[in-house]
Amino acid sequence: MEKLVKLVAYLGNASVMIPLACGIAAWLALSGAAGLAWRWMLRFAVACLLVAASKAAYMGWGVALPEIDYNALSGHAMLAAAVFPVLSRTMLGRMIAHPAGAAALPGLGLSVAMLAFLVHFGFHTLSEALGGWLLGCIASLQVIRRLPPAPHASSDPSIPVASLRWIAAACTVIFLASGWLAHGHGKTWIEKAALHLSGRTSPIAWKR
Template sequence: MLGDSRLLLPTAAVLMFAGWRAHSSWHWRWASALTVVGLLVLGSKLAFLGWGIGVARWDFTGFSGHAAMAAGVWPMVCYIAMPGDRSRRLMALLGLSLAGAVAYSRLPLNAHSWSEVISGWLLGAVASSLVLRGAQPVPGPRCRWLVLALGMGICMPLAFPQIRTHQMVVALAKTLSGTAKEFDRSIWSGGEPRRGS
């Protein structure tokens, strides 16, 4: 749930809108960073699902989207929530730790390998760190914006429970590559490609 893009993207979008209304520039950096992260995650997943391009030695089939987006959003949300610079930096670290927990949670579910969650977390962490680099880059919006952002983020998965981004990526990969079935990890053990989990 805490790494679901249906939660994270609406939350980030509301806070970016608050930054735009405050005539600051940090929201553009954040939007750009999340766009790059999203494209890298999507590209890595499409490459494997559609064409079987991955790194067998590392059991890498693409960046973990949950890990990447969590590390790109939660440090920012936690940072924005606090008024003082010192406490903000501590909260940003807390946000990175929360994203680390989200990344780790993908392992018991067999959704990703270690290489995928670590690389995904690092990708998102670099993005959020670049946005937060420098003194006071994010003026805190009023409390109502933070409440609205989190409320919107929580409502989206409840309002659209049927939307599954992984299935959408699989469908896109098959369309682009022209394959009847997506590739999965069985290609590295000599098996026939079958529907991924």
């Protein structure tokens, strides 16, 4: 059971989910939805920054809501809700075209399962996991609503080459960053930033 828990936790890690998001964005761009892919990546990046900011706020200043047992947003829950529904919508859109957006439901179900997993095994409280999950849903909603029923790779010359280049550049940067995150550097960077800005010598301990 312990190995299974570690595996599921790893699959929801930024080092896995961010490259997956990059792959989806690249596919959307090649499917003629470069603008949509670009907007999604921007929303995705903002969601990641908000999660990091919530963790830094707690580490440096103790910003929390003890009334609802909240310390910081769950990154795993946010990533699952931001990526899985879009992945499902992209892969199953051809098979489940009606009603609109129905192809995203399996991915949404996976994100809910990740939320339940995080709470059940004590990685996060319900408020932290739910907050991250809702943030991820906001990031993925635009793609789910606007994506054509069956996106497929396109060689349409009308797709702006500049947009594709920007998408490719952004995906490359984020993909490389995911390798950095895989070694725990992301958490260390957030902690260092929180300590530097708050003037503390050590982060506030995570309370449960």
